[in-house]
Amino acid sequence: MDMQSSLKIVSGDILSRFLDKVSDDPRICIAHLGLFAVLLKKWSEQGGEETLKIFAAQAMVYAKISSSNTYHRLIRELNEYGYLVYEPSFYKRKASLIRFIMD
Template sequence: MNAIKPLSKFFKAIRNDYRISSTHIGIYAALLYMSEDRGCCNPVEVFSSEIMETAKISAHRTYRKCLKEMTEYGYLKYVPSFKKNKASKIFFTLGYDERDEAQHSRNDPKIASFTLQKGEIAGKSGKEKQSNA
């Protein structure tokens, strides 16, 4: 993945999107940097501390809020690991080859849609959560 293409598409997409702030832009740019630094991978597997340091964000709440919003707005797909020793996966959805994205989605069912409610665990339905409680 060439970092210029997704960055260019991101800026075109957010030009008239009033919901996007400089914090969102910083996180997106930091993610692109990390992806390129690791061989232009999509998804990029990163820890929040790495992105927060690069994007100059100090509050975990702000970081999580911005990632959640960019997922809702369709700029990223965020698949948290929920484990401190395992990096989360973040997919770029703009400027990304759709054939590759379809392949990733088939291989990882958690990627198809990410809309977790507070307390949910990725990949578990409501019935499974209740039976495990």
């Protein structure tokens, strides 16, 4: 099996587990789902390494989020709710770090 096929299987598994978990979580809205899907896509594009490096503007475009306040609220909530680990960089030229929780 090639690397790309393996990444598709792993990302599909992460997405499936995420959707199973959020189905019973009333705090999660469609915007959280869209952002999580975009982050997973970007993670796969970067080769599926342990940590995703991403700038807010990159994710916002794909997730159709126009406000940076909304983006930061959603990503912080996904972190607080235990769906991913978010390490903001606080520097414009340095990407934030995101790790998916795979349990």
